[in-house]
Amino acid sequence: MLLDNKVALITGSSGIGEAAAKLLASAGARVGVLGHTEEEVDATVASILEQGGKAVPLVADVADAEAMQLATDRLVQTYGRLDIVFANAGINGVWASLETLTPEDWDKTLNVNLRGTFLTVKYAVPYLKKQGGSVIITASVNGTRMFSNTGATAYASSKAAQVAFAKMTALELAKHRIRVNVICPGAIGTEIDDNTERKHLDDIREPANFPDGDIPLTDGQPGTAEQVAQLVLFLASDLSSHITGTEIWIDGAQSLLRG
Secondary structure (H helix, E strand, O other), X not given: OOOOOOEEEEEOOOHHHHHHHHHHHHOOOEEEEEEOOHHHHHHHHHHHHHOOOEEEEEEOOOOOHHHHHHHHHHHHHHHOOOOEEEEXXXXXXXXXXXXXXXXXXXXXXXXXXXXXXXXHHHHHHHHHOOOOEEEEEEOOOEOXXXXXXXXXXXXXXXXXXXXXXXXXXXXXXXXXXXEEEEEEEOOEOOOHHHHOEEEOHHHOOOOOOOOOOOOHHHOOOOEXXXXXXXXXXXXXXXXXXXXXXXXXXXXXXHHHHHO
């Protein structure tokens, strides 16, 4: 199979992370499913095991350095190596005007999205260096090609920074045969939007009218976590062996319309 003998660390145990964990496991990878909610992690691992795949549950806060190092070490102790890292865990956080957004709101979003990415990759690198591998980071259309979601300043800033992080580390790690790429999803049918706290955005949003269905490729329908997982599988595999330092938008042309 495409990922036989590979070991993957995937952060975020629901939505895109869940879909990617299941798909990579079905392609032969042994998967470490990492999340901060034990129930979600266990459910995803159980589903993989039921399908005959191999997976281990890892419960940690991606912004906690000690917990991330311990979780990464545990995965390698279990399966003996690490080849693929999907740094996917993230939050939308609070969307609000600069005057309303608190320093605590800002710090929480940046800690999970940016510090979490840094820690995930940092503690994986010593293991990836042994044989090379692939790092995939989930950013967003926000902050990279689309800036019309007024109030998403902290979120968009964290996502733009993830792209810069990927480009810097792609060059640094290339000599070790480690590839680093970024996926930038648009509207995807997951639960992350349910966890977004919006505060008085109508007061600051610039008026703009978009056609009914602002995702041209699908007449307004959002993409699926499974579609994003297919892109993750491509970037995790040797099919993308000469691609690094690159961001790929997966949004049905949404960001081209709304940018």
